[in-house]
Amino acid sequence: MQVLTEDMDLAGEVLQDLCTFLQINELESVAEFPTEMEAFRAVLVRVDDYNAARVKMSAEMADSSNLAKTLVIKAEDALTLTLTLTLTLTLTLTLALTLALTLTLALALTP
Secondary structure, X not given: OOOOOOOHHHHHHHHHHHHHHHOOOOOOOOOOOHHHHHHHHHHHXXXXXXXXXXXXXXXXXXXXXXXXXXXXXXXXHHHXXXXXXXXXXXXXXXXXXXHHHHHHHHHHHOO
């Protein structure tokens, strides 16, 4: 038996009603709906495209996250180095001023 229609819902209802009327519990059938299958293929292609874009963006986010971590570590290192250099310079200037004041005082006290 063949049921010819382009409406998938109608085909399903006709077969279901026929099986109910004939008291058939199981029935092997073959259905072809080329228009719906083409639309379904188009949806699958779009899903694949979206999935590829999602995977690419996830990889880019991971790369950006790693870059941000690296930059934070480098910034902390630069800050530590800057603070160390500033402290060293401050101590050197303090020592030079102390030495200059000591020499000035020694010269002032010398007769």
